[in-house]
Amino acid sequence: MITDSQSMVCNGLTKIYSKSQTKALDSISFSVPSRGVFVLIGRNGSGKTTLVRILATELEPTSGTATLDGIDVVKEPDRLREKIAIVPQEARPIPWMTPAQTVQSYLLWRGFGYAEAKQRAHESLERLGFSGNSNTLNRMLSGGMKRKVLVAMILSSEAEIIFLDEPTTGLDPISRKEFWEVLKEIRGDRFVVLTTHYLEEAEQLADKIGILDNGKLIRIGTLDELRQSVKYNYSVKLLSKPAPAFIRLREGEMVTGRDGYLRILTTEEEAFSISRDLSRGGFKFTINPVVLDDIFFYLVNHGGKAGGDTEEE
């Protein structure tokens, strides 16, 4: 077994929820350095939350092992808990507390003394842009600020490994970008494990990206490494279905998503030529150089590794 004091390692990690007999994780194995930002992407139900909860010692796997910096998540959860902090999916700060009270009580709970908790809470809230409003009730804050209260909590602790499960789902675009700035700031001294279904977010933040689909890890690597999975550098995405029959490719690949929409991955020249035909025919489409969204689409729909029935997001 590979263990490494500076990495996150999973070996054959499997989770079957006993009640429903759902296999949420199907023999996941990977190793990533425990620094920077590791982003897990995948559709709803692909297993992101399950994986995060196991790694954060909230849930035990059915079989397989996982270690963080050499510490086994099942055998030594207490040792690990000192090093980690998690913001669960859909977590919100308690509405009738203030940001200052929220962060401070979290620190007290983590074992800090009163004075230090107060000081640390103040510092982390300042760092996240709370000044006048750290003493207003959480329920009065915007969605973005509420999320930031949770980040302030884990930032203020000494946790070296931070799990953020869909921290930006439902945030407006401006709050989401503000959130990215915060993450860019903290990535230097912590290891952040983030899940998202905004692929632009993964593209902006990730040092490494793992793609989950139907409980399987279908790819892991840097953005550049994932890019190698797609041979072509342009993408034409049809915005209506079914796709017109007149499309004939000289070069490239046509991939139909599980939702029935067609995407064409091809060369720049071919992409523009198809675009002209689509325009003339009055079809709606987008054309762009290949981004993570296209790579993801290609891998989950083309790989044929996981024939699921989940909806396209």
Ligand SMILES: Nc1ncnc2c1ncn2[C@@H]1O[C@H](COP(=O)(O)OP(=O)(O)O)[C@@H](O)[C@H]1O
């Ligand atoms: N507590 C649970 N009990 C039973 N099934 C669950 C539970 N949590 C998640 N699942 C199922 O496990 C699969 C993976 O879910 P999840 O890890 O939440 O995926 P994601 O976070 O990518 O949306 C889904 O099929 C989901 O319905």
Ligand SMILES: [Mg+2]
């Ligand atoms: Mg989830």
